[in-house]
Amino acid sequence: MSDTAILTLRTMLANLDDAKKYQSLRDVMSTLPAPDLAAVFEDLPPEKLPVLFRLCPKDLAAEIFAELTPETQQDLIDGLTDKELKAVVDDLFVDDATDLVEEMPANVVKRILAQADPATRRMINELLKYPEDSAGGVMTTELMELRPDWTVSQAMAAIRKNGFDKETINNCYVTDRDRTLIGVVSLRALVLSKDPDNELIRDMMDDNVVSVSTTTDQEDVSQMFEKYGYLAIPVVDNEKRLVGIVTIDDAISIMQDEASEDIAKMNAMGPSDKPYFKQSMWELYKNRAPWLLFLMISSTFSSMVIRGYEDALAAVTVLTAYIPMLTDAGGNAGSQSTSTIIRGMAVGDIEPHDLPKILWREFRIAILCGGTLALCNFAKLIFLDGIAPPVAAVVCLTLICTVILSQLIGGLLPVVAEKLNFDPAVMASPLITTIVDTTTLLVYFNIARVLLRI
Template identity: 55%
Template sequence: MAEVYTNLKKTVLTLIEEKSFQRLRDILITMPPADIAALFSELSEKSLPLVFRLLPKDLAAETFVEMDSDLQHHLIQGFSDAELQAVVNELYVDDAAALIEEMPANVVKRILRQADPETRRQINEILKYPEDSAGSIMTTEFVSLRAHMTVADAIKRIRQLGVDSETINACYVTDDGRRLIGVVSIRTLILANENDRIEKIMNRYVVSVRTTEDQETVAKMFAKYDLTVLPVVDGEGRLVGIVTVDDAIDVLQEETTEDFEKMAAITPTDRPYLKTSVLEIWKSRIPWLLVLMISATFTGLIISHFEDALKTYVLLTAYIPMLMDTGGNSGSQASVTVIRGLSLNELEFRDLFRIVWKEFQVAILAGATLAAINFVKLMFFDQVTLLVAFVICLTLFLTVCVAKLTGCIFPMLAQKAGFDPVVMASPFITTIVDALSLLIYFRIATMILGI
């Protein structure tokens, strides 16, 4: 695929240089919108508006949605009012709302000014919902049916409204008060007798979400129930919109990226790495680095406190990095496993004691294995005394145990306290375990070696 894309890119660039726009258009209309958007990201700012204007109206709108916000902004600045109006009115409402959230205020005013009154009303309706909620990612363009309709009436309505709807695979049934009462698939409608009533063939059990539900929870429901579309209702059970599977995938990708950034002690950002300035990257990283640097001073205080002991047994200093790194790695393994379980709703706070017991057993096995192998190394390769080897191996064993328990408990406590458990991942766990491993090391050395 990479080779095909490279050859295609060369062909497009050649056609642009030769001004063979009809041949270029013939190629573009055969490509998926996502691939066209990726190709456009490789074009110069001068060529982009010219090539974009070659696309048919519907394909142009679909491609525009797939482009990143910087390219969208660049195109909008070059659009005439008529061109902007054509693109905006071809967008689905949720895509138009997402576009507005990414644009500067002056561009937003221009977009809304070019949208037709009904589209503008629907966009404003979506924008009033909390950020990262089901209401903020739903679309209001869907087909609803009534229970008293016949199959023939329903199909006629779908033909009338379906062209402007994001999907018709599932059509939701509402009562006179717009309350959600059922769902019927397009497959069921086509295979049913045209005189059957919708109430006879619809499924009355409908999985739905409230407008205020968190978008990550919404996205996970798609995987849990094998859905392609999910209805969104208000506090009174009235159908106000739908979320489609493509939006759910975008949410999962966004949330996963955010979790990775938090686990690496980076403030999350929506911009791609290569599109992010050095100053923005610095701003996202430095607060966490400052916090971790200050917290890491505790390890320095511990070492300073036992400075006399280290002077007596200088050899002990050589094994501090190994003990701290092993403890940090052990804690990270436990924390990442628990955090992932929490994010997938596989674990709850009530499972805390079961988790602790399981991690404790794992810690015993892992700690004993590492201590035994390390003991052999210390005695036969490093040739330290028996007591020193015993101190190091006992510390290693206890450090692994403490690290794994810390790694599994802290994310659970963080979630219970209302914090994102992801922030208790690698950096914080490592800092905490480093301090604990040093305390254990020096206490054991003091007791056994008498220093």
Template identity: 55%
Template sequence: ENVISINTLMDQEEVARQFKKYDFTAMPVVDNENRLVGIITVDDIVDIIEEETTEDMEKMAAIVPSDKPYMKTGVFETFKKRIPWLLLLMVSATFTGAIISSFEDALSVCAVLVAYIPMLMDTGGNAGSQASVTVIRGLSLNEIEYRDVPKVIFKEIRVALMCGITLSAANFVKLLILDRVGVLVAASVCLTLVAAVVIAMIIGCLLPVLAKRLGFDPAVMASPFITTIVDALSLLVYFRVASAIMGL
């Protein structure tokens, strides 16, 4: 039969990987004296996978993981699971407000720049989330190792440039034809868009790897942290580019 004995304590993900790798249907568990103390079956692995997937999804949504079903979790308990991250992210978002305030004079000269801040921040955040989710999945499946980091960064930079240039080209036409803004404003927005996508994807692929290297769950470094960091950097790039191009 497809069975294997384990004498050391293995985490749940490692057990699941062993089942997948060797197509096991059962795995006996023995103590230090090789005496049978239990059996892990495929049904157990399915439960483990479900629990791990749910936990990762909650972490990626900035929620403290819960071991209870949604309908059996009370309102106050749900509140306690969500509020810590919301408070942390709210405080971290003050950095973006400080950046906007520091460029208040430039914005007063060209107020139209404000209208494109949400688009730049959202696009950067989305790009970073795409990169992070891909890398997190690769890490969990052992498809990505630490030695692969340079290759991952090089790949994400190329993907980011292709995505950024495509988005900027489409946006440039939209800004000139539909929004009827000046060429300098359109150039500022589109150049920032390329930079924001590149920065976001680099951060999105690096943070999960760094988290795992430090012993943290890579899922924690998904969209919440990445979005906050990318938002701040995108604003800095945006105002610097606009100031250089438009002489603000």
């Protein structure tokens, strides 16, 4: 149903200037959720954005706006009147309004803040004080608070009166007079209370509340959602006073952003939070060229190693034919190890203090993998390639050593990066491959020199 409605909407928009079927557009839009409508907005030229936005059902307008990319938001803001912009800002949750202010240029920010009411401006400025990648930077202050001495009936009355503008009411947080967080109670528990007029909140609340500090890293917060299965996690300040909550939708966005950033770094590119077609050619160039240049320069070490062993290669020229196979095997083994460790660190399964266990485990795996590759390769070299046994022994022994070294390096570097406060993803495939290539060549030529006496 949704795909059909989106296709119908796109068709109508293509003839918007001629058809003027605004009521039909409104009817179609009312059947679509905000994320689907936002996807339609992203494909529109800037001059059509305000026209379609004005046709949005009022209760959907702010949700659609929050789903748009910053570039489309700016184009839309440029086409809205001050009154329309004020309506949007008033309907946005504070965390979404804060994100908007962080993304917009100064002239647009000035206009946004001018339309926001004083309370919203104050909350936006408060949230802007926290680091962007912290719990304080992603939290919302719109939550449902209850008092421990209230009855269930009083709590339900407060929820009915104030809950409409809250980010979520599934969990209500119990605080004392100075806003110290002392418990949490679910809406389910309140609704199912058997004696709502007499049962007190303090008697039914859970006082073992899992919370995070305003300075907790956002990635650590997102992992807590996965660990505990919560829909929201409260955020407290240094005095344990409740200042906000992080909701599951924010956690999902954090996970997506962190995954995108890690994928970019693991493939030797600068991360970007923009969709592919929203990035200019210049931005794509800047994200890729520095890493390509760095890796190209790093690869010259391999060339230096080969030049240093030209005499050995001249004496046994067949050795040259197996260099690509050995370096590829080493790079692949190192990449497997690195990717596994980075993933384990990302989900909290591996900590830096686990390094000795990691290296011992990777060493044993490498012996099994390297031995398997060496046996298969030895049979190929002897029976299919017709290579002399001493040369085959050099290649296969190098293969075992290469896999062992590669997996040890692959297990070591991400942990070292974490210890030095670097992103472990930087140590992924391209960089590992460059390091392993040089190491493999050194091992190869030294084994050849010893066994073949060259």
